[in-house]
Amino acid sequence: MASTASDRRTVLADSAIGVLAEEGIRGLTHRAVDRRAGMPPGTTSAYFRTRAALLTALVTRLVRLDQAELQAAAEGLPPLRGVEDLVGGMELLARQRLGGEGRRRSLARYACAVESVRDPELREILTPHDNAGREAVRQFLAARGVADVEDRTHTLLTCLDGLVFDALVSGGDVRREALEGLVAAALR
Numbered sequence: 001m002a003s004t005a006s007d008r009r010t011v012l013a014d015s016a017i018g019v020l021a022e023e024g025i026r027g028l029t030h031r032a033v034d035r036r037a038g039m040p041p042g043t044t045s046a047y048f049r050t051r052a053a054l055l056t057a058l059v060t061r062l063v064r065l066d067q068a069e070l071q072a073a074a075e076g077l078p079p080l081r082g083v084e085d086l087v088g089g090m091e092l093l094a095r096q097r098l099g100g101e102g103r104r105r106s107l108a109r110y111a112c113a114v115e116s117v118r119d120p121e122l123r124e125i126l127t128p129h130d131n132a133g134r135e136a137v138r139q140f141l142a143a144r145g146v147a148d149v150e151d152r153t154h155t156l157l158t159c160l161d162g163l164v165f166d167a168l169v170s171g172g173d174v175r176r177e178a179l180e181g182l183v184a185a186a187l188r
Helices: 002-027 030-037 043-047 051-076 083-098 100-116 120-126 132-143 149-170 176-187
Strands: none
Touching (some): 030 043, 030 051, 083 149, 083 176
């Protein structure tokens, strides 16, 4: 029975991500999640009593999905031997975040980031986590003698995130030249 409740919570959190991505923060209601999940009215409210509980579940699920994606991407790529490898990996991540399911999660993530300004619990959940992708960037920069590896890794990945955000808002893509510029700046 516990796995059924757990499965239902996951379905509801995934549905909440979809509602948030498609309808925005104002459209995120318990009823909208019920409809999207194809569940009877009141189901979401039974599992996540308040809007804050629903948002917390949504953000927790979002971070788990993002972490799994980043882990799999880093494990699927060969070790970063040069700048071209790092730029290529960043380009792949940007494409994943701008299309299909990745786009939906990106839209939801940015809406949640704005909400986290007023909600320390959400902000804590959204704080960048270590993963194989972050570690690969850290190792790449360290191997090239960058002194402040932690700060440069954070800045590089934050700038990549900003480019993805800009592409979502403007409807464009992340240009390879922009990524090359980011990596060059991180190596200075």
